[in-house]
Amino acid sequence: xxxxxxxxxxxxxxxxxxxxxxxxxxxxxxxxxxxxxxxxxxxxxxxxxxxxxxxxxxxxxxxxxxxxxxxxxxxxxxxxxxxxxxxxxxxxxxxxxxxxxxxxxxxxxxxxxxxxxxxxxxxxxxxxxxxxxxxxxxxxxxxxxxxxxxxxxxxxxxxxxxxxxxxxxxxxxxxxxxxxxxxxxxxxxxxxxxxxxxxxxxxxxxxxxxxxxxxxxxxxxxxxxxxxxxxxxxxxxxxxxxxxxxxxxxxxxxxxxxxxxxxxxxxxxxxxxxxxxxxxxxxxxxxxxxxxxxxxxxxxxxxxxxxxxxxxxxxxxxxxxxxxxxxxxxxxxxxxxxxxxxxxxxxxxxxxxxx
Numbered sequence: 001x002x003x004x005x006x007x008x009x010x011x012x013x014x015x016x017x018x019x020x021x022x023x024x025x026x027x028x029x030x031x032x033x034x035x036x037x038x039x040x041x042x043x044x045x046x047x048x049x050x051x052x053x054x055x056x057x058x059x060x061x062x063x064x065x066x067x068x069x070x071x072x073x074x075x076x077x078x079x080x081x082x083x084x085x086x087x088x089x090x091x092x093x094x095x096x097x098x099x100x101x102x103x104x105x106x107x108x109x110x111x112x113x114x115x116x117x118x119x120x121x122x123x124x125x126x127x128x129x130x131x132x133x134x135x136x137x138x139x140x141x142x143x144x145x146x147x148x149x150x151x152x153x154x155x156x157x158x159x160x161x162x163x164x165x166x167x168x169x170x171x172x173x174x175x176x177x178x179x180x181x182x183x184x185x186x187x188x189x190x191x192x193x194x195x196x197x198x199x200x201x202x203x204x205x206x207x208x209x210x211x212x213x214x215x216x217x218x219x220x221x222x223x224x225x226x227x228x229x230x231x232x233x234x235x236x237x238x239x240x241x242x243x244x245x246x247x248x249x250x251x252x253x254x255x256x257x258x259x260x261x262x263x264x265x266x267x268x269x270x271x272x273x274x275x276x277x278x279x280x281x282x283x284x285x286x287x288x289x290x291x292x293x294x295x296x297x298x299x300x301x302x303x304x305x306x307x308x309x310x311x312x313x314x315x316x317x318x319x320x321x322x323x324x325x326x327x328x329x330x331x332x333x334x335x336x337x338x339x340x341x342x343x344x345x346x347x348x349x350x351x352x353x354x355x
Contacts, residue, residue, distance in 0.1 A: 001220060002124045002140060003062075003071055004203040005213055006133040010068050014204055018324025020071055021200045024079030025313035031080065032313065033172050036087050036306025040299060044088035044158050045151065051084030052148035060141035066134035074137070081144075083309055091302045092158050094293040102293060103243070106286040107234045114231055114282065116143070117224035125217025175307055180295035183353055185311055187247055188288045190346035192312045193319060194254050195281050197339055198223060200323060202274070205332050209265050222271040226278025234283055243287045248350035253280030255343030262333035 007017050039047050058077030062070050093109040094102060120140070127136035175181055199220070206216035237246060257277035264270060289305075296304040323335050 001121050001199060001203050001217065002128065002133070002136050003075060004200065005128060005207070005216075006062060006066075006137075007068065007071055008203075008207055009133050010071075012068060013324075014328050015321070015324040016068075017204065018200070018321045020075050021196075021324075022318070022321050023072060023075040024082075027076060027080040028083035029310050029313035032083050032087065032306040032309035033303060034306070035084050036302035036304070036309075038302075039084075039088050039091050039306075040302040044091050047084050048088040048158075049148060049151055051081045051088065052144045052151065055081035055085065055144040056141045056148065059144065060138055063134045063138040063141070079313075083313070085144075085147075087302055087305050087309060090289055090293075090305050094289070094301055103238045103286065103290040104235045106289045106293075107231050107238075109289075110231045110234075110282070110286040111228060114224055114228035118221050118228055121217040121220040121224065123217075125212075125214040128213040172303065172307055175296070175300070175304055178295060178297075181292065181304060184288060184291045184295060185308055187251075187284075187346055187350055187353075188292070188308055189311055189315055190342050190349075191247075191251065191254075191281060191284050191288065193315060194251075194258065194277075194339060194343050195285070196312075197319060197323060197335075198274075198277065198281075201327075201332065201335060204327065205261070206270075208332065211267070215267060219267065219270050219274050223274040223278040226275040227282025230279045230283045231286060234286060237283070238287070243291060244350055244353050246287055247284050248347050248353075250280045250282075250284035251343050251347035251350060253277075255280075255340045255347060258336050258340035258343060261336045 003020055004017050007020055012020075035047070055078055058074050058081055061074040061077065064070070089109060090106075093105045096105055120143075124136050124140060127139045131139070176185070202220055202223075203216055206219065211219075254277055257273050257280060261270075261273055264273065292304055292308060293301055326338075327335050
C-alpha cells in the first residue's frame, strides 16, 4: 500500500506501480528454492536474522532517498528478505509439536500475519497522512527491526524439520511428480494470486474513487481483520470439516467478492466486500501450508515451501504488470472480474479433489 501510494504521489503511472509490485517477486522467484534448501541444511535462525535485518533496511530506504528510483531498490530488497522470513517461519512452525498439531500451528502463524496485515495498513495510512509518504517507510521499518531483536535474544535453537537421507541427490522437479504436492501448488497459486493482487488493486481503486490514504488503509485493515477472525476459529473448523472442503468454499467466497467489487464505491460496502474476501482467502492459507508440509518428503519441507514461493512469485511478477496494463486500458472492472474467474475456477478444481 505505502509503495503504491508513494509511487502515485511521485507521478508514476499505474503500469509503473505494477512494475514496482512485480519487483517484490523477481528475486524470490529465482532464489526461493535455494533459500528453502539452505534453511533445510543450516536451520532457520541465521537466515531469519539476516532476512529481518535486510527487510528493515529495504523498508527504510525510501525515507533515506525519497525518489522513484529508491522504490525499485526497496521493493527488490524487501521482497527478497520477506521470502526468507516466510520460508524460515513456515519451517519453524511446521516442525513444532506433533503432526496432529500442524494445522493448528500454521493457524497460529497465519494469525500472526493477520495481525500484521491489520496493523500495517492502518499505521501506514495514518503515517502517510500525518508525517508524509517518505516518513511512513521509516515507521514501518521499525517492525522488522523489533523482530530481529526478538530472534537475536532467543538463545535456544529454533525447531527444525527432520533431516532427509544423507548424501541422497535430489532434484526440485521430483517434488512436482508428487500428486499431492502438485495439486496443492495449483490451488495455492490461485489463492495467492487473489491475496496479493488485493494489495495491488485496492490502493489503485481507492485513488480512482478519490479516497484518502487513511480511508484506504481502513478498508484494507477490514480485510486483515476478517483473516484474523476466521483464522482464530479455524482450528475448530479443521476438527469437523475436511481440509479440501474448506479450500473449495474459501475460493468460491473470494471469487464472489472480486466479482462484486467494481459495482460499489461507498466505503461501507468496500469494507464489507473486503471482509468477505478476507474470510475466503484467510481460512485457506494455513490449510494449504499444512497440506504442503504433509505431502513433502522428509528433509525437503523448506525446499517444497521454496518451490511454492518460486511458482507464486513467477506468477506475481507477471500478473501485476498485466493488471496494471489492463487497468490502464480498460479500467479496474475487467481486472476484478478476471481474478474472480480464476478463483471460481480454482473452487471447481478443489471440488474435483474432494470427489
